[in-house]
Amino acid sequence: MRAPLTVLLACLALPAAADSLRDHALTLFEPLPDRIDTVAGHPVTPEQVDLGRMLYFDPRISDTGQFACATCHNPATGGDSNRDTSIGHAWQTGPQNAPTIFNATLNSARFWQGWAEDLPATGDSLLQVGAERTGTPERMVATLASMPAYVDAFTRTFPDDADPVTFANATTALESFIATLVTPAPFDAWLKGEDSALSPQAREGLALFIDKGCATCHQGVNLGGNSYHPFRVIRTPGTEGQPESIQCFSVVEDDGTQYLFRAGTLRNITLTSPYFSEGSVRSLPLAIQIMGRTQLGTDLSDEETDRIAAFLESLEGTPPPITLPVLPRESALTPAPLPPLREE
Ligand code: HEC
Ligand code: HEC
Structure with missing residues (x-):
């Protein structure tokens, strides 16, 4: 009994x-x-998400044409890279491990040591940090503005802007794409x-x-x-x-x-x-x-x-399906990639 x-x-x-x-x-x-509707104070629009996805997978935004956001924050491998610390600009090994991009919008503390401002609050530090790892914002904007299909995509996404291909708008688009990466x-x-x-x-x-x-x-x-x-x-x-x-x-x-x-x-x-x-x-x-x-x-x-x-x-989640974007083709004005190992 x-x-x-x-x-x-x-x-x-x-x-x-x-x-x-x-x-x-x-x-x-x-x-x-279930979804994130606003990030850094701006609403997430489908156009921004599409443009952000393009930028996220485009290595041409780096000076050497080698590094996309997805190189170090790869959505196919958990949103990070498998390296101890990242290799970036001029093949230098950085000091830190790339954190996962999944659910990153919901972090209120950014970066391992908090030296960057909170991204949602500052708006443009996300791309700033990402882009500066592998190049300069000026060169990135020049590269994007040289491709007519990018200019069209920025114009569609930010119809009220006279000059829509800007670093700040690229940041907004990237933030919106990243906001979709909840698992x-x-x-x-x-x-x-x-x-x-x-x-x-x-x-x-x-x-x-x-x-x-x-x-x-x-x-x-x-x-x-x-x-x-x-x-x-x-x-x-x-x-x-x-x-x-x-x-x-x-x-x-x-x-x-x-x-x-x-x-x-x-x-x-x-x-x-x-x-x-x-x-x-x-x-x-x-x-x-x-x-x-x-x-x-x-x-x-x-x-x-x-x-x-x-x-x-039990914290391993399911990322949303991501369609790899077909990226705009270059024009005669597109800057050629810089050599990776140039003298500083
Ligand atoms: C007093 C605060 C604190 C407590 C308590 C704590 N952690 Fe942590 N945890 C941290 C910090 C800070 C880091 C990041 C350290 C670093 O990476 O340099 C971390 C990192 C980690 C990591 C690695 C994360 C990554 O992405 O690399 C794991 C896994 C982890 N903690 C699990 C645990 C577990 C399990 C416990 C309980 C047994 C625990 N932690 C207790 C502060 C804490
Ligand atoms: C060369 C590798 C590399 C590239 C390329 C890169 N990142 Fe990062 N990223 C890192 C590393 C390393 C960190 C952590 C830095 C720190 O904590 O100080 C980071 C941190 C971040 C964070 C903060 C995540 C968190 O949880 O705090 C975001 C968001 C981010 N990157 C977005 C981007 C975007 C967007 C791009 C493309 C424009 C990009 N990254 C390109 C390596 C990279």
Whole structure:
């Protein structure tokens, strides 16, 4: 008789437990919106999204003609690149890992160390940063203005502007395209009430994620992307000449040095290895254990780590279908690409 009674009690207990976990989770997280209608104070229009998609996939906006936004933020591979840190202008390796572009519109904290203004507030820093990684805004505008089909697309998109091919308008279009890149995941379905969307292991992982304190820094709609925190770092040799705070790090227990870093979004984290601002860790379980140790002073067991990883898997979402645009052809006025390794 005892076994059936236990089973019965377990059955009765489950929905209540699921509801209270969900209630608690809803105080910390929220499901992704179905769509984003305004960004940086402007409405998202279908024309802007189409033009933004063209710009996003066009490598000719970089000086060398080599780098599109999609080179480093590739929607086919989780919205980021697989490199530790990006290669950019003049084949220089940058100091930082490219964050995923998916759901980036919903981050209120931008960039690993927050040195750029919040993009939605400033309007034009998004493209500014992207374009300056690989070229200059002036050259980019000259390139776009040289192609009649681009001029037509800008004119259609910004009909009230006398001179629509501008850096600011390109930014607006890119912001609108990026705003479409939201990736609803099983966790969103579960938050909205679909019990079966999370496996029991993922639910246990969610409970641990909350109880251990991960959600102190990784909360909100993107489970991160909205605050900066100290992360312990230590210098490693051979990185002279870069700002100290972004050198390759190894995590130590007590080096007395702390720098502020953004607690990044954990959405699609299963797709965005390597991890951390310097892309120095490729294993998700290891990244979870490092976080436990350095941020919470806890050694997570392998079992706890697996459960948290199972929860994080439920944050892997479905990107919208993206049609690769056919881009305008160049004209006689289009600047030729610059050589990649020119003298500065
Ligand atoms: C050469 C690689 C590279 C290219 C090309 C590039 N990015 Fe980035 N992007 C990065 C890196 C690296 C960061 C992180 C920089 C930091 O945190 O300081 C970043 C950050 C961003 C962010 C902030 C994301 C967040 O969550 O904070 C946005 C938005 C963005 N890029 C958009 C673009 C757009 C739009 C383009 C094209 C115009 C572009 N990027 C081109 C590498 C690149
Ligand atoms: C005190 C704040 C804080 C707490 C608590 C915290 N994190 Fe983090 N987390 C951060 C910061 C800051 C970073 C970015 C560090 C860097 O990249 O240099 C980060 C990065 C990460 C990353 C890598 C993200 C990426 O895109 O590369 C993962 C995964 C992660 N945290 C998971 C967890 C888990 C799981 C827990 C709980 C065991 C946790 N974090 C607890 C602040 C925190």
